[in-house]
Amino acid sequence: MPISGRVIAGSNMAKGRSVPITVTTHFEEVMSSWERELPGEELSGMLLTIGLTRLGRLMDAEYDLWCRRHFDISGAELRVILALRRAGRPYARRPTDLFRALSITSGAITKQVDRLVEKELVVRSPDALHAGGFLVNLTQKGLKISNQAVRWLSEQSILNEPLAELSEAERESGIAFCYHLLRRVEAGRKGAVSARAGRKAARAAPHS
Numbered sequence: 001m002p003i004s005g006r007v008i009a010g011s012n013m014a015k016g017r018s019v020p021i022t023v024t025t026h027f028e029e030v031m032s033s034w035e036r037e038l039p040g041e042e043l044s045g046m047l048l049t050i051g052l053t054r055l056g057r058l059m060d061a062e063y064d065l066w067c068r069r070h071f072d073i074s075g076a077e078l079r080v081i082l083a084l085r086r087a088g089r090p091y092a093r094r095p096t097d098l099f100r101a102l103s104i105t106s107g108a109i110t111k112q113v114d115r116l117v118e119k120e121l122v123v124r125s126p127d128a129l130h131a132g133g134f135l136v137n138l139t140q141k142g143l144k145i146s147n148q149a150v151r152w153l154s155e156q157s158i159l160n161e162p163l164a165e166l167s168e169a170e171r172e173s174g175i176a177f178c179y180h181l182l183r184r185v186e187a188g189r190k191g192a193v194s195a196r197a198g199r200k201a202a203r204a205a206p207h208s
Helices: 003-012 026-037 044-071 075-085 095-101 106-118 140-155 160-164 168-204
Strands: 122-126 134-138
Touching: 026 044, 044 075, 044 140, 075 095, 075 106, 075 122, 075 134, 075 140, 095 106, 095 134, 106 122, 134 140
Parallel strands: none
Antiparallel strands: 122 134
16 A cells, blocks of 8 residues: 555544544645655655645644734744743843754844844843853743743644544654654754864865
8 A cells, every 4th residue: 555545544543533534635635646656666755854844834824823813923933932931040041042942043033032122022131151242031021921832832732633633652652753853854954064164164274
């Protein structure tokens, strides 16, 4: 049986579902189309990439809409708040730590912090460990929003209903799967960045 058939059959047998889902999804069409066009080819890597990308876009769109509706901030801005919240008391990080943690540019984090300062959700304070530097601190208003967001993501996110159909072991397997992929991908990115930095330094070094 093609991978699309095995995946769909397994999904329809998920825990707690009494009636199989009959709606044809975009991803189901993608799987079937590529299997038709490239029969016998190993497509799991490509299909996983397509599926994870689409799921991320759907989740991000829902998340951004919720952020704007409830807090008048973007999803990207709430990610800054959550990055500060998970840092623990006093809920502060350097801008460098933030843009590295969120995989965005320093220019993007500056603009996001500026908007959050205007909304009194974060403040800038001097960094005692780095002369001339500063920390981004979560305010009480920002802390309240972060706690509300965590509860929403835990209880009402777009994934809650499909996750409820899975067993605890299946959910833990999903987390382990994400952990494995992200660990390897992020390690590869760090290695590539280090290699580029090394080549740049070598080119800049004076030649004897």
